[in-house]
Each structure stands twice: as C-alpha cells, then as structure tokens.
Amino acid sequence: MVPLLLGISIVLFAVIQAAPGGPEGALLESGRFIDPEVIEAYRVRLGVDQPVHVQYARWLGAAVQGDLGVSFSTTRPVAEMILERLPATLELMGAAFLLAAVLAFGLGTLSAVRQYSWFDHLGTGVSFLGIAMPVFWFGLILQLVFGVWLGWLPVAGTGTVGATSLGDHLLHLVLPALVLSFRYVAGWSRYLRSSLLQALRADYIRTARAMGLPERVVVGVHALRNALIPVVSIMALNLAGLFSGAVITETIFAWPGIGRMFVQAMFARDYPLLMGILLLGSLMVVVFNLVADLAYGFLDPRIRYE
Amino acid sequence: MIRFPSVPSARTAVSLLSVLALAAGAAACGGEGGGDASATGGAGGPDASGRSILRVAYEREIDVLNAFTSQNLVDIQFSMVEGLVTTDDRNTYIPVLAEEIPTEENGLVVRNEDGTVTMTWPLQEDVRWHDGEPFTSADVCFTWRFVSSPGSQVYNRHEYLGIQGCETPDDHTVVFTWDGVYAYYQGLFEAMLPEHILGEMSAEEIVNFTPYNRGEALVGTGPFRFAEWRAGEYIRVVRNEDYWRGPDVPAIDEIVWSFVPDDNTRFNGMKAGRYHWARILPTQVAEARGLEGYEVFLVSSNSFMHLDLSLNTENARALFSETGVREALFHAVDRQAIADQLLEGTVVLANTPINHTSPFHNPEAPPVSYDPELARRMLDQAGWQPGPDGIRVKDGRRLSFEMLNRAGTADRVAVAQVIQAQLKEVGVEATFETLESAAWTQRWRSGQWEALVSAWFLPADPSVTGLYACDGSNNMTGMCDPELDSIMERSDRYLDFDRRKAALDTVQVMLAQAHRSLPLYFNVVPELLSEGIEGHRGSGTNFGSFWNLWEWRLR
Numbered sequence: 001m002v003p004l005l006l007g008i009s010i011v012l013f014a015v016i017q018a019a020p021g022g023p024e025g026a027l028l029e030s031g032r033f034i035d036p037e038v039i040e041a042y043r044v045r046l047g048v049d050q051p052v053h054v055q056y057a058r059w060l061g062a063a064v065q066g067d068l069g070v071s072f073s074t075t076r077p078v079a080e081m082i083l084e085r086l087p088a089t090l091e092l093m094g095a096a097f098l099l100a101a102v103l104a105f106g107l108g109t110l111s112a113v114r115q116y117s118w119f120d121h122l123g124t125g126v127s128f129l130g131i132a133m134p135v136f137w138f139g140l141i142l143q144l145v146f147g148v149w150l151g152w153l154p155v156a157g158t159g160t161v162g163a164t165s166l167g168d169h170l171l172h173l174v175l176p177a178l179v180l181s182f183r184y185v186a187g188w189s190r191y192l193r194s195s196l197l198q199a200l201r202a203d204y205i206r207t208a209r210a211m212g213l214p215e216r217v218v219v220g221v222h223a224l225r226n227a228l229i230p231v232v233s234i235m236a237l238n239l240a241g242l243f244s245g246a247v248i249t250e251t252i253f254a255w256p257g258i259g260r261m262f263v264q265a266m267f268a269r270d271y272p273l274l275m276g277i278l279l280l281g282s283l284m285v286v287v288f289n290l291v292a293d294l295a296y297g298f299l300d301p302r303i304r305y306e
Numbered sequence: 307m308i309r310f311p312s313v314p315s316a317r318t319a320v321s322l323l324s325v326l327a328l329a330a331g332a333a334a335c336g337g338e339g340g341g342d343a344s345a346t347g348g349a350g351g352p353d354a355s356g357r358s359i360l361r362v363a364y365e366r367e368i369d370v371l372n373a374f375t376s377q378n379l380v381d382i383q384f385s386m387v388e389g390l391v392t393t394d395d396r397n398t399y400i401p402v403l404a405e406e407i408p409t410e411e412n413g414l415v416v417r418n419e420d421g422t423v424t425m426t427w428p429l430q431e432d433v434r435w436h437d438g439e440p441f442t443s444a445d446v447c448f449t450w451r452f453v454s455s456p457g458s459q460v461y462n463r464h465e466y467l468g469i470q471g472c473e474t475p476d477d478h479t480v481v482f483t484w485d486g487v488y489a490y491y492q493g494l495f496e497a498m499l500p501e502h503i504l505g506e507m508s509a510e511e512i513v514n515f516t517p518y519n520r521g522e523a524l525v526g527t528g529p530f531r532f533a534e535w536r537a538g539e540y541i542r543v544v545r546n547e548d549y550w551r552g553p554d555v556p557a558i559d560e561i562v563w564s565f566v567p568d569d570n571t572r573f574n575g576m577k578a579g580r581y582h583w584a585r586i587l588p589t590q591v592a593e594a595r596g597l598e599g600y601e602v603f604l605v606s607s608n609s610f611m612h613l614d615l616s617l618n619t620e621n622a623r624a625l626f627s628e629t630g631v632r633e634a635l636f637h638a639v640d641r642q643a644i645a646d647q648l649l650e651g652t653v654v655l656a657n658t659p660i661n662h663t664s665p666f667h668n669p670e671a672p673p674v675s676y677d678p679e680l681a682r683r684m685l686d687q688a689g690w691q692p693g694p695d696g697i698r699v700k701d702g703r704r705l706s707f708e709m710l711n712r713a714g715t716a717d718r719v720a721v722a723q724v725i726q727a728q729l730k731e732v733g734v735e736a737t738f739e740t741l742e743s744a745a746w747t748q749r750w751r752s753g754q755w756e757a758l759v760s761a762w763f764l765p766a767d768p769s770v771t772g773l774y775a776c777d778g779s780n781n782m783t784g785m786c787d788p789e790l791d792s793i794m795e796r797s798d799r800y801l802d803f804d805r806r807k808a809a810l811d812t813v814q815v816m817l818a819q820a821h822r823s824l825p826l827y828f829n830v831v832p833e834l835l836s837e838g839i840e841g842h843r844g845s846g847t848n849f850g851s852f853w854n855l856w857e858w859r860l861r
Contacts, residue, residue, distance in 0.1 A: 144574060147575075147578045257538070
C-alpha cells in the first residue's frame, strides 16, 4: 500500500502543479489593486517560487513524519483542518450509505419478486431518473419542496445555531443524505433485482420450494444471500463514489465536510490542503477496495484468500 | 408467479418515504422548522429568550479574521474590528476611531518646507478593546509598523510606505510624517491591531498567528466581539457590552454568519425564512421582489464592468492601433440592451470608471452611443471592407480577434456573448478562449490577450492612476499616454477637493476619448433583507454593507 500511495502522491502533486495559476490567484481575483511586490513576497513565503521537484521533496519529507503542511489560505495545519471536517463527511456518507442500502434492498427485492408488476415498472422508472438526474438539481428541488413550500426541513447547515438538539441535527441531515443516496438507491436496487431474479431461477431454489419451505424463507434466506454477493462488492466500491459525491452535496447543503473544503481549496490553489484531501480520498479508495475483497469472502464461503 | 404475501403494497410507499415522514414528525415537534424561523418575513425578530439574533447567509467561509491579510471581503471582520475611518453609503470616508479626518482646511494637514507633510489624527477617547485594555495612539503606530513591514504582505502595503514616522504626543493623538503629498491617505488604516496582544511578534508571526486568525485572540473595538467559529458552518459574534458609542448600541445581541456557498441554496434559505440577510444574484432579483416580508436592496458596487482592448499582441496592434477603429467597435456595442435585458435593468450605465455615487464622478464624460451605422461608416473609412464571409478585411487581414473569458463568471461570459453578436452585425469577428479562473488571471496579468470583459473593484478613493498610467501596476492593456499620466499623477497629490475633482474630471474625459476601454455599467450587488431589519444603509465599497452595524436593529 505504501508504494501505491507514494505513486499516487507523485501523480497528484504533478497534476495540481500542472493546473495554471497559483495561490496568488485568489489575491488577484479580488479585483483590487495589488502591489506586485506583495504578490512575489507571497509566493516566496508559501514556497511556490521553488521548482516543482523541490516543492514535492519538501512536502514528502514532512508528510512521512505526519506533517501534511500548513494551509496557504488559513495558515492552519492541514491535518488539523481535515480531522476537523472528517466527522461531518463520514456522518453524511454513513447516513447516505445506510439509507441507500435499506431503500435499495427493499426496492430491489420487491421488484424481483413482483417482476413486471406496476411496482417493478415504477421502480425501474425511478431508478433511471435517479441515475440520470444531476445531484445539484435534485438537491435544489428537494430544498424547494420540503424547505420552502412545505417548511418541514431546513435547507442548509447541520443545526440551528443556538437551538441545536439531536432531532434538529437529524432534520438537517435528511435532505443531504437523501440526495447523496438517491443515485445509489437507483443503481443498487437494479443490481439486486437482476441478481435476485437470476438466483430465483436456480435449481437450489426449486429444491427449497419442493421441500415446502415458506416463500419468505426461500427468498429472504436462500435467494437473497446469494444475490447479494455482486451487489455488496459494488456497494463497497461505491463508498469511494460517495466520498466524491459529497463534494457537490456538501456544497449545495452547506454541510461542513471535506468535500466543501476541497472545492474551496481548489479555487484558492491551496496546494497543501488539496494534497491532504486527495491523499485521504486515495486512501479511502484503497481501503474500500480491500473491504470489497473481504466482503466476497464473507458472503461466499467458496472464496478464500491465501 | 412468486408471491410475497406478507408485505402489503401500501408499505412499499411507506418504506420509500419513511425518512421524510420521520423528518416531518420531527419538524412538528420543534427544531428549526418550528422554532425561531417563520415561513415568510425573515428569520424572525427576538428569539424565545428575548435575544435579538441577526442571521446572515454569507456566501463563503472566510480564510482568516485578520482584516489586513484576509483575501476575502471583510464584512465579518468589520463587525468586530474598527479602523480610523470607514466609508458610508455615499462612497465617502467618515471617521470611526478618529475624531475627525485631517485635512488642510481643518489645519490637521500641514505642508512643511522640506516637502514633507505632517498629518495629525485626533482619536476618540474612552475606547476600549474587547478585553478591556484602552485603545491608544500607540496601537495606531503599531498597526502602521505592521502594515508597512515587508513581512505583512498586505495587498496595499505600498500605499503606507510614504509614511516616514509615527509619533504619539498623547494617548489620543497620532502624528504621521509623510515624505510627500498623497491624496489617498484617507482610505488607509481601515482596521486597527492591538499592540498589547501582538506587539511582541514580528510581522510574519502576526500573519501566521492562528489564535488571532481564528478568533480566540481577536480583540477589536467594534460593536461585536468574537464568540465562536464552527469550521465550515458559521461565525458567531455577540454584542460588545462596553461599546464606546454608548450603552444603547448595538441594538442587536448576536450575529450568526452562516456560510452558504451555493447561490440557489442561499436564496431558498431566505425564501424559507431561515435568514435575515443574503446577497443574491441579479437574475434572482425579479423573483425576490415578490417575496412577502422581504425587500431587495440594490447596492451600487464600486466596481465597473468594462470591455478592454489590448495592444500587446501583434494581431491586436494591427487591429486596434487606430483610435477610429476602436471607437467604431465601441459604437457597435448596445450597452443599454445589455443593462436592460441581460441584467434586468438592475445596473446603471457607466461612462467613466469612477462610480456615479462618488463625488468625483464626472457626469460630463462623453458617452459612447450605440450606433451600428456610424460604426460601419467608420470602419469603411478606416479601410476595413466586408469580406466574402461578411467579416471585414484590410490588407489581407480579417477584423477578427480573440476575447479571453473566465470560466465560472457567468455574468461576464454572457456580456461577452452579447458583445460578440453585436460586433458581428458590423462585420467584426470575436472568437472566445475560455480559461479556468486562475489560468485566466495569469494570462490577463501577462498582457497576452486581445480583448476581454472584466471588472475592477475600486476603493472609495477615486485614483485610477494604477489602472491607466504607462507604468501603472494594474495596467494590463498596454495603454500609455504621457499627458494623461501627468494629470493623473497631479490629481493624486491634490489634497483639496476642488482641485482634485477638476483634474479627475479631465482624466475621465480623456479616458473616454482614448477609446481603449469601454465602461459598460456599474455593477450592483443585490441584497435581500428581511423587512424586520432597520438601519441598513448598503455601501458598495470594500467596507461593505455592514459598515454601520451599530445602527442596525431587528423588529
């Protein structure tokens, strides 16, 4: 894993540096009169006047000692900023994952056992919608319906300042979690439906029915477990997608997670912060791949790793 | 067919909507939905405890709270930190921590025989920092030492370098000695730093001093004091009970600046009654005007949109060197249509860079009329004849140039597209190159472009020397007129209003006649306010609309 992360860090550093402009851009974009000497002094202070390989060597030297550097824009340690924002992102990801899993399992199973029913057609239609619909548009529509017209849910933030309670916080979580999960509800429910339909045609299901087992046990225990194998692996791989999807969701709903911080860092060309966040994202992809591999073995006893 | 009888159909829909139902139930039990917010008319007045809380939907999380080193607008900082001066809603400097602004008329600015200038600032008495320490003239000198130090990296540090010395004859008087006359002196010292907290540090240490940047160690003299910064969520400031203007101000107990970066979310949040104040987009103004309990306030920003033509590339020189050609191009641009149709009539046309609300604005600066027929005639006379594809040609060169657009600035790109279409009507081709923001800035500053639509955000001081002087640090068009230079430089050294105004009037006329840059319109910043807010007097300068927070109150 270490060589992989090292390789990733080189690619990330190169890509970030290849983007035109620099951290002084934020200074210039304000439209104010800026003293050119100030701009140069700013670049020197941040160390971006040095050649790229020197900058990378400095960054790597500190990173291996656990120091991810100091944010250009806030002058705070990057690790501290990431740790501060990570819980919000993990909470949103976790809520969206759970919500997507519960809804997808229900929808997928019902669609499969009632193949070609009105419910199945509706599920297919909603799934296509979920996959095709832009996240930001869906988020804004939900804000309008539940936040503005009905007044049931808050449109942004994690809580009412000065009146925060668990219920209030959960209310704030509903819309972003729903928006982030919707695409995955659509995808996973379709995978499960197709996988379950295949399982339900298998010989062992016919045998189970012939033995007189209740239909609920046949579907819920025997068919579903086998049908879950490909779906769970996709779910584990999609965890990384949830992390990247949080970038848009967090921005729309003013959720104080890493995704939103990434957008700000990108516009500010805050190299150390970008490197820290991207490295964390890469680490998550590697870990989630590992989780997917382990999930195979858990669900299918025939798969064992040497 | 497989049956699954134990699950009734109705439960399908229930499972789909379970989360929303839970939310609806929770909403009915209280929380934000039923708490301090009302459905219309803003986020309400005093809360259940009787506290008056102003809720602001702010468009971004700021970087640092040091007003000098922040790269963002400093609305939030100025609720806590004050300077010697601020600007009011008439684009005019007014004293804050200074008792009055020194001028030659009031005898506080004296020209010395050796060419230096002595400037005396009398300070307000009985002003205390938020930690109870007295604010004195020593703090002013300390602030000057910090800003003028190379390590401060304050964006306008060069403007402070004319100050040779700072003296403190008593706690409430500061005397600066300048090496010459600088008319922009009134706009300096927009904030003060506390010497008793930062005095032992170097400028670099102050820039990187996290406790001050994050608020824990921030003390100001302003109407509000720092309370809390929740990363990514909000900054909360509370009433300064010991504010120097008196015990009755400020009338607001607390301000919550929530960071809501998405334009549509901010607007939805206002419509849902969650906030009292937000900046919105010009395209949202028409809808916002129909919202019950809110009013739209169009702040005339000290920023003007303009079309620039450069002479820095070979093609640009071949095309734009003749004044008549540049003027013809400008006559082809229908600015009124842009203002009326694209910006829904929210903006004021500009004929000069100096804002129409400024006392230095020259209303006599000649406007460029929209006259495509005249444009065609002028181009014909200049030898540019229509080619086979309708684009004019002269000596084998097409009248075609590239406009540099910045991705993500939808307003500017839309203006550029309209100009592109209007120029085509007179046989001129403008192609687009669109660059990401930082890349655009880099190219723009390099001068290697031919035309662009951009905006400058000017301070209340009317000097435009940096923009148009031959060696102006922000002159990216390559414009150079020695006669104009000499008048601009003179205007920067007139301290009395009348002489400076006369010089700047001439400058504005000469700029209009040079046809190097076509002012399009003065930007407006639409603000949506709850009708419950009283005392708001929006300002379009870098001091922003919160310059008079001590006067605000919530009904």
